Amino acid sequence: MSVKRRDFLKIAGCAGMALLGVSDARARTKEPDPEFSAMLIDTTLCEGCRSCEEACNEKNSLPDPATPFDEGSVYDRKRDTSIGAYTVINRFPNPRDPGSPIYVRRQCMHCNQPACASACLVKGLEKTRQGPVIYNKERCMGCRYCMISCPFDIPKFEYDSPSPFIKKCTFCYDRQRQGKIPACAEACPTEATLFGTRRELVEVARKRIYRNPGKYVPHIYGEHEVGGTGWLYLSAIPFDQIGFRTDLGVRPYPELTSGFLYGVPLVFVLWPSMLLALNHFSRKKGERGDEGKD
Ligand code: SF4
Ligand code: SF4
Ligand code: SF4
Numbered sequence: 068m069s070v071k072r073r074d075f076l077k078i079a080g081c082a083g084m085a086l087l088g089v090s091d092a093r094a095r096t097k098e099p100d101p102e103f104s105a106m107l108i109d110t111t112l113c114e115g116c117r118s119c120e121e122a123c124n125e126k127n128s129l130p131d132p133a134t135p136f137d138e139g140s141v142y143d144r145k146r147d148t149s150i151g152a153y154t155v156i157n158r159f160p161n162p163r164d165p166g167s168p169i170y171v172r173r174q175c176m177h178c179n180q181p182a183c184a185s186a187c188l189v190k191g192l193e194k195t196r197q198g199p200v201i202y203n204k205e206r207c208m209g210c211r212y213c214m215i216s217c218p219f220d221i222p223k224f225e226y227d228s229p230s231p232f233i234k235k236c237t238f239c240y241d242r243q244r245q246g247k248i249p250a251c252a253e254a255c256p257t258e259a260t261l262f263g264t265r266r267e268l269v270e271v272a273r274k275r276i277y278r279n280p281g282k283y284v285p286h287i288y289g290e291h292e293v294g295g296t297g298w299l300y301l302s303a304i305p306f307d308q309i310g311f312r313t314d315l316g317v318r319p320y321p322e323l324t325s326g327f328l329y330g331v332p333l334v335f336v337l338w339p340s341m342l343l344a345l346n347h348f349s350r351k352k353g354e355r356g357d358e359g360k361d
Contacts, residue, residue, distance in 0.1 A: 103198035105265035113259035115170035122254035153236040175236040177297030182320035183213035199238030294319030
């Protein structure tokens with residue numbers, strides 16, 4: 068099958084539009100954007116009970132972890148999120164109070180201007196008007212640009228699956244649209260995970276720091292990092308001591324990566340489209356191959 072020059076330019080144009088993040092639909096809409104929803108994680112309140120992990124697994128029908136949720140030995144090693152765990156808690160020593168270790172949640176930060184969505188040429192990842200950065204598996208072509216571009220190393224790929232997809236925290240977007248709060252926030256017994264609008268939660272965080280200057284370092288992680296994130300953190304000790312990158316700067320990551328992307332020859336821009344076709348072809352083939360099993 069040959070591709071006519073006009074069609075070729077159309078595809079290239081679409082890829083360019085996706086690259087620039089231009090959306091006809093958004094350009095036409097006049098509705099005011101709602102305030103971004105957000106989470107405030109106060110690490111001084113987290114007890115490491117893992118109720119949030121358990122609620123997340125249940126909500127997303129993820130498998131039981133290798134180490135049960137009530138097993139403390141899980142904290143003997145640092146963990147990362149995975150295709151089977153969209154949020155994990157890690158334990159860090161507390162130099163200010165050695166008897167009270169610090170527990171820190173890790174999951175997608177739902178960046179205000181997400182590098183993952185910017186890098187995705189087919190809108191497989193998308194920043195919603197409400198704040199969550201969501202994944203559309205129907206559009207994903209498996210190129211994994213989102214994994215490379217994420218400054219927090221969050222998107223994970225189902226390498227072992229014959230029909231692989233990207234997995235990460237969804238910010239319980241479906242629950243939010245039903246007027247419910249995310250499952251992990253609902254399950255947290257200590258209010259270490261607070262859900263609200265980003266504007267409100269920045270205010271709450273500022274007040275906590277102002278009223279308890281001895282308790283917190285005077286910094287809200289995520290207020291400005293990489294242009295701001297939807298998940299905000301408070302800490303009693305500097306953030307680099309509890310596993311956070313503090314070298315990311317405050318410029319949105321899409322701004323930093325756009326120069327690189329514009330410098331990429333067109334063949335590399337179109338390469339993902341070819342991968343998409345191959346990916347869909349292999350998925351269909353895999354599905355056909357699975358027919359009749361069981
Ligand atoms: S943390 Fe990574 S995956 Fe999550 S929104 Fe930001 S860039 Fe995307
Ligand atoms: S917001 Fe939802 S998907 Fe994300 S960590 Fe919490 S429970 Fe899991
Ligand atoms: S449920 Fe709350 S207190 Fe328990 S581990 Fe999660 S954030 Fe910490």
